[in-house]
Amino acid sequence: MRNMFTRRIALTVGALSCTALLAACGGNPPQAETGGKDSSAATGSGAKVTMDKALHDQLPAKVLKAGKLISVNNGSFPPYEIAGSDGHTLTGASADLSTALGQLLGVTIEHVTADGLPSELTGIKAGRYDFAVGPIGDFKERQGANDFVDWVREFVVFAVPKDNPKKITSLDTACGRKIAVMAGGSAEGVIKTQSQTCVKDGKPAVQVQSYKDQPSSILAVKSGRADAFFSSQAPLTYFVQQSKGELELSGTGQSNGFDTLYQGAVVPKNGELRDVLLKAFQKLMDDGTYGQIMKKWGLEDNELKQAGINLAKS
Incomplete structure (x- = not known):
């Protein structure tokens, strides 16, 4: 930042x-x-x-x-x-x-x-x-x-690998993708609801990966185990800053399921x-x-x- x-x-x-x-x-x-x-x-x-x-x-x-x-x-x-x-x-x-x-x-x-x-x-x-x-x-x-x-x-956004290879830019584009979230957090509930919406619309469900902390979720994205991490913008900005170009933010400026x-x-x-x-x-x-x-x-x-x-x- x-x-x-x-x-x-x-x-x-x-x-x-x-x-x-x-x-x-x-x-x-x-x-x-x-x-x-x-x-x-x-x-x-x-x-x-x-x-x-x-x-x-x-x-x-x-x-x-x-x-x-x-x-x-x-x-x-x-x-x-x-x-x-x-x-x-x-x-x-x-x-x-x-x-x-x-x-x-x-x-x-x-x-x-x-x-x-x-x-x-x-x-x-x-x-x-x-x-x-x-x-x-x-x-x-x-x-x-x-x-x-x-x-x-x-605000809640996505942290994705550089150049966003899976083109995850919103909740609608998360269908069929592997999305990391914090276990028990509000983003977990939103992404699980989105997964149901994906299936209802005839699209693949979101593959939700729940982790107990932020660093574990970030590591999942860096290692390729997850396509994106859906979480609060302030900490994600911090992690992106420290990734030395490995990560970037996506889905900014949108509600992404939240008031x-x-x-x-x-x-x-x-x-x-x-x-x-x-x-x-x-x-x-x-x-x-x-x-x-x-x-x-x-x-x-x-x-x-x-x-x-x-x-x-x-």
Whole structure:
């Protein structure tokens, strides 16, 4: 996307390899802390965010007692979430935003990597984690079990080999093709519905390949096992940038089966943390910290002016 990505290639290749082979790397890495006393540089703002005592005091009692929030992530959603090459750290826009949130709320935010999106959502619902900073796709069917504090919007496109040999430019052109998706993600549901449409129209079904993380899906395309990867545009842009010409984007500027797609943090349904996070995100938007972090990672096109709860209508 921007020059900063090329500066991070060497650091991130090892991270993505480890994430793609999560089990071989020892499963969930130890927790990595953010929001510490000397972490102001990570926010991208150049200055430490000042604690808001009123927001701090609104945190759930167990959080105030522990002095920390545990945020779960999938570890493989760049440029938002990038698992460290040592298996112990998390970087990316979400990590930077977590640092700012921790400073604003006056608590430490610890990151734990779970094995896929379904594990993240069920873990939050079960109370094993306080929240996921995300961003995770907000959809009506997911709002029944959890609440979303939305802080970005997204688009869904295809990553294909250079010159797009299978000519995959839209959902209609995916019939009969091998399409990689994230298991449990919204794109998986859309591409499976498209497969049914293909058959109904007398065309070959989509050969859907579901993977637990982004790097595994990208590797499937690079190796020829999949013809395309159907996923969020922000991370796919990142992977295309790092592919050194092996991959390109396709299907941009289209709805591709989605209405306006909101993504955000996930919290327990009707929990105390929801409204505190909403106020905290909005304050970071209003004071410019959020915008500086998004710009740092080349995500200006994904910004929201106003954070919201459960913005998805479908």
